[in-house]
Amino acid sequence: MIELMDVRKAFNQGRHNELWAVRGVSLQVPAQQVTVLRGPSGSGKTTLLTLVGCLARPTSGRVRLHGRDVSGMTERFLTGLRRQTFGFVFQQFNLVRGLTVEQNVMLPAYPLGLTRRDLRRRAHGLLESLDLAEHAQARVEWLSGGQAQRAAIARALVNDPDVILADEPTANLDTELSRRFLDIVRDLKAQGKTLLMTSHDPLICQAPEVDLVVGLRDGQLD
Amino acid sequence: MTPWLQRQRHLIDFTVEALARRKGRNLALLVVYALMVFVLASVLLFSQALRREAALLLAQAPEITVQRLVAGRMDLVPAAHLERLAGLRGVASAQGRLWGYYYDPATQANYTLMVPLTDPPPPGTMQVGPTLARFWRLGVGDVLSLRTHDGRAFPLSVQGILPTDSALVAADLVLIAEADFRAFFGIPAGLYTDLVLKVRNPREVAKVAQKVQRDLPDTRPIIREEILRTYAALFDWREGMVMVLLSGAVLAFMILAWDKASGLSAEERREIGVLKAIGWETSDILAMKLWEGLLVSVFAFLLGYLAAYVHVAAFSASLFVPVLKGWSVLYPDFALTPQVDPFQVFTLFFLTVFPYALATLVPVWRSAVADPDAVMRQ
Ligand SMILES: Nc1ncnc2c1ncn2[C@@H]1O[C@H](COP(=O)(O)OP(=O)(O)O)[C@@H](O)[C@H]1O
Numbered sequence: 001m002i003e004l005m006d007v008r009k010a011f012n013q014g015r016h017n018e019l020w021a022v023r024g025v026s027l028q029v030p031a032q033q034v035t036v037l038r039g040p041s042g043s044g045k046t047t048l049l050t051l052v053g054c055l056a057r058p059t060s061g062r063v064r065l066h067g068r069d070v071s072g073m074t075e076r077f078l079t080g081l082r083r084q085t086f087g088f089v090f091q092q093f094n095l096v097r098g099l100t101v102e103q104n105v106m107l108p109a110y111p112l113g114l115t116r117r118d119l120r121r122r123a124h125g126l127l128e129s130l131d132l133a134e135h136a137q138a139r140v141e142w143l144s145g146g147q148a149q150r151a152a153i154a155r156a157l158v159n160d161p162d163v164i165l166a167d168e169p170t171a172n173l174d175t176e177l178s179r180r181f182l183d184i185v186r187d188l189k190a191q192g193k194t195l196l197m198t199s200h201d202p203l204i205c206q207a208p209e210v211d212l213v214v215g216l217r218d219g220q221l222d
Numbered sequence: 223m224t225p226w227l228q229r230q231r232h233l234i235d236f237t238v239e240a241l242a243r244r245k246g247r248n249l250a251l252l253v254v255y256a257l258m259v260f261v262l263a264s265v266l267l268f269s270q271a272l273r274r275e276a277a278l279l280l281a282q283a284p285e286i287t288v289q290r291l292v293a294g295r296m297d298l299v300p301a302a303h304l305e306r307l308a309g310l311r312g313v314a315s316a317q318g319r320l321w322g323y324y325y326d327p328a329t330q331a332n333y334t335l336m337v338p339l340t341d342p343p344p345p346g347t348m349q350v351g352p353t354l355a356r357f358w359r360l361g362v363g364d365v366l367s368l369r370t371h372d373g374r375a376f377p378l379s380v381q382g383i384l385p386t387d388s389a390l391v392a393a394d395l396v397l398i399a400e401a402d403f404r405a406f407f408g409i410p411a412g413l414y415t416d417l418v419l420k421v422r423n424p425r426e427v428a429k430v431a432q433k434v435q436r437d438l439p440d441t442r443p444i445i446r447e448e449i450l451r452t453y454a455a456l457f458d459w460r461e462g463m464v465m466v467l468l469s470g471a472v473l474a475f476m477i478l479a480w481d482k483a484s485g486l487s488a489e490e491r492r493e494i495g496v497l498k499a500i501g502w503e504t505s506d507i508l509a510m511k512l513w514e515g516l517l518v519s520v521f522a523f524l525l526g527y528l529a530a531y532v533h534v535a536a537f538s539a540s541l542f543v544p545v546l547k548g549w550s551v552l553y554p555d556f557a558l559t560p561q562v563d564p565f566q567v568f569t570l571f572f573l574t575v576f577p578y579a580l581a582t583l584v585p586v587w588r589s590a591v592a593d594p595d596a597v598m599r600q
């Protein structure tokens with residue numbers, strides 16, 4: 001469903017500090033499966049994830065979604081994709097400080113113009129399933145690492161996206177919590193979601209839930 | 223509710239949360255902002271109130287006042303002048319006025335003693351202005367003793383208190399009978415302080431004034447419209463002066479507000495990135511920040527304007543007394559009725575709220591149109 005064709009990404013192009021983070025990657029991310037991008041730090045995993053999730057455009061090459069080339073689309077269109085097709089779980093979670101867990105979870109749904117009641121119903125369903133219901137009114141800065149990640153996952157799911165993108169999801173978790181994360185991954189896969197993660201954690205890469213591991217080094221596939 | 227309205231509601235909710243989260247910064251901004259509106263609005267309301275007082279004052283003024291000059295100084299007018307002017311063509315009526323100032327050492331102020339042209343109080347009584355009545359705690363029937371020109375005590379009982387519709391006019395006024403006035407100041411019959419003329423055709427006022435000057439070369443006719451212009455010029459000048467003094471402060475505020483509003487904190491920039499990454503449109507973020515700017519500035523505006531209104535209405539703009547000292551010496555204590563002029567309110571609103579809202583938007587826009595991939599690297 002997601003297809004990368006000879007994708008390249010340069011930072012600071014044309015300047016003395018020009019850097020090619022991704023150098024010609026072609027890849028198919030299978031639908032409703034779990035794919036992991038594995039590679040050492042600085043190999044371009046995060047950059048590749050931003051290109052898939054339409055957070056940035058490739059310098060050259062194509063990104064196709066459902067057979068449609070999205071790399072040349074308007075910013076408005078890409079924003080719509082980020083809102084409806086993708087759910088992001090950032091490495092540092094990027095919850096908005098000062099807001100409650102519930103408010104954070106509802107944030108991506110604000111532009112939809114739903115009523116507050118509908119918003120809260122959605123948020124609570126997700127928090128319930130992720131075991132966070134009792135923290136719904138807690139401010140996010142009071143959460144533990146595992147709780148913060150689950151709040152971030154709930155936020156990624158609130159608009160019911162087809163694709164979940166997670167950057168180093170277990171980097172801040174101990175083994176126990178990492179296993180818990182894999183349980184969630186299994187549930188999401190069972191619901192028919194497509195998952196794409198970056199990781200160099202063997203626990204993730206060798207997990208039975210993972211269907212495909214793609215190696216990356218110096219911006220190219222291994 | 224339509225989805226668009228729902229959307230705006232969510233954005234406002236988010237904004238209110240955001241304001242609460244940056245309490246210190248927003249509170250400081252609110253205070254400075256409200257203070258500036260307060261000062262500007264005070265000046266505007268105060269001069270507007272003074273203008274109104276002047277207009278009321280002059281509405282009652284005669285079309286032409288005729289004074290007599292002796293050796294370049296104002297002197298009493300003989301009754302013969304009055305007869306002469308009454309017969310002048312174009313003059314509807316001519317009347318002799320009696321008025322003068324009385325310095326009261328107790329209140330350290332000048333009262334205006336006057337014989338009204340119609341319905342004078344009976345001899346031995348007076349009608350007093352509200353300020354005077356308040357100062358001496360006078361009620362109807364009370365007796366106040368003033369000193370005559372030759373030092374005798376001159377008791378007058380209060381027949382009535384004058385209404386307060388124009389504080390500047392009536393504040394220090396004492397109305398007495400003609401006989402009392404002449405006895406009090408020692409002015410013999412047949413002499414007046416000045417003469418007032420009513421003119422039949424308003425367009426002939428200037429012509430009549432010329433005729434007065436020609437027929438009675440020792441007089442000086444004063445036309446109401448000229449006084450009006452002088453007053454207007456005086457108020458404009460005062461207001462202008464205050465505004466110039468204030469413009470420095472306003473400029474300083476603008477710079478501060480611009481700096482505060484345009485400098486996004488790292489936290490805010492991060493937040494914008496996150497919101498964009500999770501699917502907020504650039505327009506949502508701009509709308510959200512616009513709401514934020516509007517909430518702060520509208521609230522500050524209301525706060526400042528209200529404070530200014532109270533300042534002028536209840537405290538007679540006491541903070542500006544040094545600048546407007548002329549008035550306060552002449553009229554020791556007058557209550558002003560501030561006039562809320564919609565156009566003025568709108569101008570002030572536009573000049574303070576609009577630049578601020580704009581200042582908040584520019585940096586947000588710059589930050590919001592950037593690629594949101596930076597959020598991945600935090
Ligand atoms: N915004 C940026 N500007 C300049 N260089 C960047 C930027 N983002 C990433 N890089 C560089 O691109 C390379 C790939 O980074 P990244 O995709 O984060 O790798 P990984 O996630 O595998 O650690 C690194 O060398 C990194 O320093």
Ligand SMILES: [Mg+2]
Nearest residue numbers: 045046167168
């Ligand atoms: Mg990375």
